[in-house]
Amino acid sequence: MQTFDLAAKGLRELNSSLHALKGTTNMTEWEVINPKGAHAIAAGVDAPVDITVRGSTGYYCAGMNKQATIRIKGSAGPGVAENMMSGTVIIDGDASQYAGATGRGGLLVIKGNASSRCGISMKGIDIVVHGSIGHMSCFMAQSGNMVVLGDAGDALGDSLYEARLFVRGSVKSLGADCIEKEMRPEHLALLADLLKRGEADHKAKPEEFKRYGSARKLYNFNIDNAEAY
Amino acid sequence: MSDFPHTPPKQSWTFSNDVNAEIRRAAATGIYDIRGGGSKRRLPHFDDLLFLGASISRYPLEGYREKCATDVWLGTRFAKKPIHLDIPVTIAGMSFGALSGPAKEALGRGATAAGTSTTTGDGGMTEEERGHSKTLVYQYLPSRYGMNPDDLRRCDAIEVVVGQGAKPGGGGMLLGQKISDRVANMRNLPKGIDQRSACRHPDWTGPDDLEIKILELREITDWEKPIYVKVGGARPYYDTALAVKAGADVVVLDGMQGGTAATQDVFIENVGMPILACIPQAVKALQDLGMHRKVQLIVSGGIRSGADVAKAMALGADAVAIGTAALIALGDNDPALEEEYRKLGTTAGAYDDWHEGKDPAGITTQDPALFSRFDPVLGGRRLKNYLKVMTLEAQTIARACGKNHLHNLEPEDLCALTIEGAAMAGVPLAGTNWIPGRNGF
Numbered sequence: 001m002q003t004f005d006l007a008a009k010g011l012r013e014l015n016s017s018l019h020a021l022k023g024t025t026n027m028t029e030w031e032v033i034n035p036k037g038a039h040a041i042a043a044g045v046d047a048p049v050d051i052t053v054r055g056s057t058g059y060y061c062a063g064m065n066k067q068a069t070i071r072i073k074g075s076a077g078p079g080v081a082e083n084m085m086s087g088t089v090i091i092d093g094d095a096s097q098y099a100g101a102t103g104r105g106g107l108l109v110i111k112g113n114a115s116s117r118c119g120i121s122m123k124g125i126d127i128v129v130h131g132s133i134g135h136m137s138c139f140m141a142q143s144g145n146m147v148v149l150g151d152a153g154d155a156l157g158d159s160l161y162e163a164r165l166f167v168r169g170s171v172k173s174l175g176a177d178c179i180e181k182e183m184r185p186e187h188l189a190l191l192a193d194l195l196k197r198g199e200a201d202h203k204a205k206p207e208e209f210k211r212y213g214s215a216r217k218l219y220n221f222n223i224d225n226a227e228a229y
Numbered sequence: 230m231s232d233f234p235h236t237p238p239k240q241s242w243t244f245s246n247d248v249n250a251e252i253r254r255a256a257a258t259g260i261y262d263i264r265g266g267g268s269k270r271r272l273p274h275f276d277d278l279l280f281l282g283a284s285i286s287r288y289p290l291e292g293y294r295e296k297c298a299t300d301v302w303l304g305t306r307f308a309k310k311p312i313h314l315d316i317p318v319t320i321a322g323m324s325f326g327a328l329s330g331p332a333k334e335a336l337g338r339g340a341t342a343a344g345t346s347t348t349t350g351d352g353g354m355t356e357e358e359r360g361h362s363k364t365l366v367y368q369y370l371p372s373r374y375g376m377n378p379d380d381l382r383r384c385d386a387i388e389v390v391v392g393q394g395a396k397p398g399g400g401g402m403l404l405g406q407k408i409s410d411r412v413a414n415m416r417n418l419p420k421g422i423d424q425r426s427a428c429r430h431p432d433w434t435g436p437d438d439l440e441i442k443i444l445e446l447r448e449i450t451d452w453e454k455p456i457y458v459k460v461g462g463a464r465p466y467y468d469t470a471l472a473v474k475a476g477a478d479v480v481v482l483d484g485m486q487g488g489t490a491a492t493q494d495v496f497i498e499n500v501g502m503p504i505l506a507c508i509p510q511a512v513k514a515l516q517d518l519g520m521h522r523k524v525q526l527i528v529s530g531g532i533r534s535g536a537d538v539a540k541a542m543a544l545g546a547d548a549v550a551i552g553t554a555a556l557i558a559l560g561d562n563d564p565a566l567e568e569e570y571r572k573l574g575t576t577a578g579a580y581d582d583w584h585e586g587k588d589p590a591g592i593t594t595q596d597p598a599l600f601s602r603f604d605p606v607l608g609g610r611r612l613k614n615y616l617k618v619m620t621l622e623a624q625t626i627a628r629a630c631g632k633n634h635l636h637n638l639e640p641e642d643l644c645a646l647t648i649e650g651a652a653m654a655g656v657p658l659a660g661t662n663w664i665p666g667r668n669g670f
Contacts (some may be wrong), residue, residue: 015448039441044378044449059438060445063380078446079432087599098432102373103415121373123417140427142417142604153486159425161418219422221260 003195006041007034014041018068021047033114037077042070045087064091065106078115081108086124090199097134100127103144109198116153119146122163122224128198138165139175147194149204157212161219166191168204177218262494263402265583265593266329267395267486267530269329270502270560273307274486274531275540277650278643279659282629290628292450298305298622302579303525304386304455304478305446307490308327309453310384311478312364315344316620317548317635320531320555322368322388322459324350326412326424327490327583330357331608332592334627335559337361339612343620348388350490350552351401353415354380361609369446371427372402374416381450386479388457389443391430394487394530397461397501400428401492409595419476436471443476457481462530463500464505469514473524482511482571483551484530488553490593491584504530504541506653512545521545535622542623543638558615559608560590564593598663 004014014032021027021172030051035041037188039058042051046066053061056074066085075093084103094112102126112120113131119138139155141163151169158175164187165178174180191206240246253264283289286414290297290552295602304311325333332511334357340347346364350354353375359365367384369376381387392398405421413420433442443456458472460479472480484504487499508528515521528541529550542551556562564577569589573580583593591603627635630642645651651658652665662668 003252011448012452016451019451040445040448044446046378059433059441063445064381066378066450078438082432083373083378085377101432102376104377117431120428140425140430152420161422221402221423224259 001029001031003031003033006038006078007036011038011040015043018042018045018047018049018051019044021049023047025049035074039077042068042141045070055091065089070103075112076110081106084108086142094131095129100125102133103127107197109200111199113150119144119163124148126197128194128200130198130200130203132169135172138163138178141165145190145194146199147191147200147209149200157214158177159218160212160214162214164190166194166209167212168209171210171212174212177215178212179212179215181211183209236441238394245497253665255438263491263584264494264497264581265489265491266497266581267503268307268503269489269496270498272486272531272664273505273647273649273653275505275537276505277505277647278540278645278654278656280539280626280630280642281541281644283631287631289631290633292625292628294429295628296633297628299620299624301525301636303457303527303548303552305479306520306524308386308453308455308478309451310385310453312346313550314346314364316615316616317345317542318532318619318624319345319366319527319548320345321487321552322348322350322366322390323552323556324352325355325358326350326352326408326595328592329594329603330355330411331600331603331605332556333358333611334361334605335603335608336555336608337384338354339364339555339558339616340364342609342613343616345616346385349384352412353377354384355415357605360381361605368459370428372416374424374426374632378449381454382445384454386455386457387446387450388459388481389439389446389477390459391439391472392458392461392463392483393489394461394483394485394501394504395489396496397463398428398548399492399496399500401490410596427548436475439475447476455479457527459483461485461487461504462504465502465507466510466514467528469511471517473518474516474522477524479525479527480511480515481527481529482507483550484528486531486553487529488556503653504528506542508541508546509653509655522547535619535624536608536626538619538623539626539638540643542635543640543642545640547636554615555612556592558612559592560603560611561588561592563590566590636649 032053035055037058041061043063045068048067050069052071058077060079062081065174069088072091078096079098081089086106088107090109092127095114097109097115099118100108108127112130114133116134118133122141122144125144128147135153138157141159145201148167152171155175157178188206195201196212301317337358341363347362348366366386369389451601455478457479458477460468462484525547527548528546586594588594591600643656
């Protein structure tokens, strides 16, 4: 286990050390102490390592992550795991706005609640939120899966493309072109897998969720839909 | 009765033929006009400025004998690896998707041969442009189409795009007819659907957030890459100051003549300011912060010649960027294709329906039958020639003003032909010492 005191050594040295890791490294276990809400912690990691941040983080923790498993033993500031490519990010507490924004792959698990715009413009990432998500979540979400064990705020999935949204609780309102869709067996199987990987299979069953997706009416501009633009 | 002269037919200035045609088009189609390019209005521009040249009190440099340097460093503020270009004329961001793969290759070839940089666009980085561009700027756009850390690390600079001159405050839409399999795959979206580009970034709003976003990009790339911030010509003084405050190495300022792949005509013609009005405000912001020449300023929007380059630099820019002019150099809107432009209901010089993907020049299209007409080697050579000519022209003017580097050009070398030009550029009206708004009234 490599223990890195962020308060003592600073952000640049942390990220520089993490970026230097390659696939053959034997330094696979990392612990970051004294994060004190710093921004860009473990941003741009590209190695199959396990990093535990003991405390809360500022903006863009685990930004553009590839391969790494990053555990935040606290809450995460805005844009956690933004544009993640692969790997896993697990947050014990809550996540601020834009969690998982534009993520392309990997798994983001938020064990508390997520604020507004969770999964905005997501492009392939899987997101599992044990609590609730705020307004405008999954805005223009292109692909990937969002699972919410709690409730969703206003305008869920506004201008949605091909992302699949699963919500167990209430949805305050659906955004433009987002509709409830039939839950078929393949979706239940997908959901079961996501709940398991998201460490939530003991909290909820796939049958308790509703599925939301795009009505695909805004995919090509049509003046008759002008009120939706 | 017949002896009295008739009142001749009189067209309305307000309801001109063009205006009436647009009203009829809107009524027939129910959709606003979408087109490519920048503003087509007659705007105050570099044509409103003249160089004074040398005189008894200023002596010139000898053409072809005394050196007039043209190189520029970009990103010297924070980046470990700033960019050094041979010439101060760069290629502006234009996306693969809006442009064909061969056209992107030609831009890379021409820019590299001339010793300058080219820039990606919405949609990500293609192998054509990375492979053929010695210096490639990677745009970081609101849509984040094609964004990934590997390309961030293999680019030479990162350009955070806040806005562009053709549509400050606007997003974009690449219409379905240009979404080929390859374009769709790069953007993680189904083929054939309209692909919207958001008007603001998904994970930051405002200058304080931008500062943190820039920190993240620097951390991901180990502080190696220069980070540009591109803004449209809306509030250049404050946008420049805020970009500097947020930590930009370079500010890119795009006036309303700057082109776009496609947006509403009403947006292009009615939002934003001409580049002439923007440059002095941006330079003043840099000077007020003590950052002029420390944070470099690249300006774009209607740059056509070495004279425009020299005028922009005399007003305080460190470099310029060209987009529309580069496409014309490649062969866009060439009168040799007039017959085909006529079939599309337009004429050479006026063709701007780039979003429809029917470009007979093979540049703004994803149709293999059309883009295979375009020779990227020849296109690259034409662009190199054009960039070289622009540079020679700018050097000619600079030498005439007694300057041994293009960066030594200054407002004192200029006068204005029009009151508007004098007021916007902050230089005297020709034959007077009057700078409107500065000295008295």
